Structures are given as structure tokens and as C-alpha cells.
Amino acid sequence: MPLRNARGEVTHFAAIERDITAQKAEVSVLRELATTDPLTGVLNRRGFSEHAQGRLAGALRDGQELSLAMIDIDFFKRINDTHGHEVGDQALIHLAGLLRTSFRESDVIGRLGGEEFAVLLPGATLDQSRVLMDRFRTRLATTPLRLHDGRWLGFTASIGVAELDPEKASLATLTKAADSALYAAKHSGRNRVYLAP
Numbered sequence: 064m065p066l067r068n069a070r071g072e073v074t075h076f077a078a079i080e081r082d083i084t085a086q087k088a089e090v091s092v093l094r095e096l097a098t099t100d101p102l103t104g105v106l107n108r109r110g111f112s113e114h115a116q117g118r119l120a121g122a123l124r125d126g127q128e129l130s131l132a133m134i135d136i137d138f139f140k141r142i143n144d145t146h147g148h149e150v151g152d153q154a155l156i157h158l159a160g161l162l163r164t165s166f167r168e169s170d171v172i173g174r175l176g177g178e179e180f181a182v183l184l185p186g187a188t189l190d191q192s193r194v195l196m197d198r199f200r201t202r203l204a205t206t207p208l209r210l211h212d213g214r215w216l217g218f219t220a221s222i223g224v225a226e227l228d229p230e231k232a233s234l235a236t237l238t239k240a241a242d243s244a245l246y247a248a249k250h251s252g253r254n255r256v257y258l259a260p
């Protein structure tokens with residue numbers, strides 16, 4: 064803002080300066096809280112969807128393959144009913160930890176709700192994803208969770224995988240296809256990976 068003398072000539076400029084570093088940090092913490100699942104630390108549905116939309120747009124732009132896997136714990140209700148809700152929560156944390164150490168930094172991992180998780184695999188074809196997901200399924204099935212009383216709890220998951228079709232490209236379409244494959248995996252006996260046609 065210009066400051067003038069009695070003759071109306073500009074002699075100085077005044078400015079108000081405010082350090083917004085703290086506000087910026089606060090906004091970023093709030094953003095993180097809004098997009099992260101507090102129990103497992105992976106992205107929540109909203110965070111996953113935001114990241115996935117971005118990666119999907121990138122894949123379409125670059126003509127890159129992209130796959131989506133939906134992962135759902137088998138008989139999770141039974142785990143809760145038999146061992147209690149706290150052990151159920153531990154199982155969710157266990158699964159999220161295995162997901163984090165099984166996939167690349169560039170893959171997007173989220174908990175979509177309840178015992179359902181999703182992994183978005185940019186650059187992966189349906190066939191490559193099948194191999195990766197089957198490896199993960201086996202890793203989960205052979206890595207039991209150690210309970211507080213020293214006992215071990217083994218559990219499995221069913222997985223449905225779909226690949227991005229550039230002709231029908233939307234996250235909703237891809238999710239629906241992976242969900243149908245997951246449904247088929249559940250109904251054919253669980254603890255398996257099914258691919259969307």
C-alpha cells in the first residue's frame with residue numbers, strides 16, 4: 064500500500080506480512096486425518112478414491128495399464144465373534160501391514176470400509192496382477208497373527224481383480240468389475256483370486 068506525503072507523493076510502501084507456515088501445517092494435518100483410516104494407517108475410502116482418480120487419469124493419458132484389486136477377509140464376523148472385536152481390529156492392522164510390505168510405494172492401498180481393502184496397481188496388466196495378488200493371498204494365509212495371549216490366529220482373504228478398459232474408463236466401472244470378481248471368489252469357496260472377465 065503506497066504512503067504519501069502532504070504533497071501526495073509516494074514516499075513509502077507499507078505491507079502486512081504474516082507467517083502462514085503454521086496454518087499450512089495445520090491444513091496438511093487435517094487433510095491427512097480426513098483421508099487416512101485411523102485404525103490401520105492406510106488411506107480411507109475418500110483418500111483412496113482421490114489418489115485412484117489421479118492415477119487413473121495418468122494411466123489413460125500415458126496409455127498405461129492399470130489394475131484394481133479388492134481384498135476382503137474371509138469369515139471376519141467369525142473372528143470377531145470368537146475372539147472379540149479387539150482381535151478383529153488386530154486382524155485388520157495385520158492385513159494392512161502385510162499389504163504395505165507386499166506392494167510398491169507407487170501402488171495405492173486403501174481400506175474401503177469394514178474388512179474390505181483395495182490396491183490400485185498402476186502399470187500392471189490383469190495377468191501380472193493375478194500373480195502379485197496370488198502371492199499376497201498365499202503370504203497372508205501363511206503368516207498368522209500373534210495374539211496377546213501368545214496364541215496364533217490364521218486367516219485368509221478373497222480377492223477380485225479387474226483391469227482398466229480405456230473404452231469404459233471410470234473408477235466406478237473398474238470398482239464394479241473388481242467387486243464382481245471378489246463376489247465370485249467368495250462364492251466359489253474363498254481364499255482365492257478371481258479375475259474380472
Ligand SMILES: Nc1nc2c(ncn2[C@@H]2O[C@H](COP(=O)(O)OP(=O)(O)OP(=O)(O)O)[C@@H](O)[C@H]2O)c(=O)[nH]1
Pocket residue numbers: 102135136137138139140141143147148149150151152155176177178249253
Ligand atoms: N473388529 C472390527 N470388526 C469390524 C469392523 N468393521 C466391520 N467389522 C465387522 O466385520 C464383519 C463383516 O462380516 P460379514 O460381512 O458377514 O463378512 P464375513 O464374516 O467376513 O464373511 P465373508 O466375507 O462372506 O467371508 C461384521 O461382523 C462387522 O461387525 C472394524 O473396524 N473392526
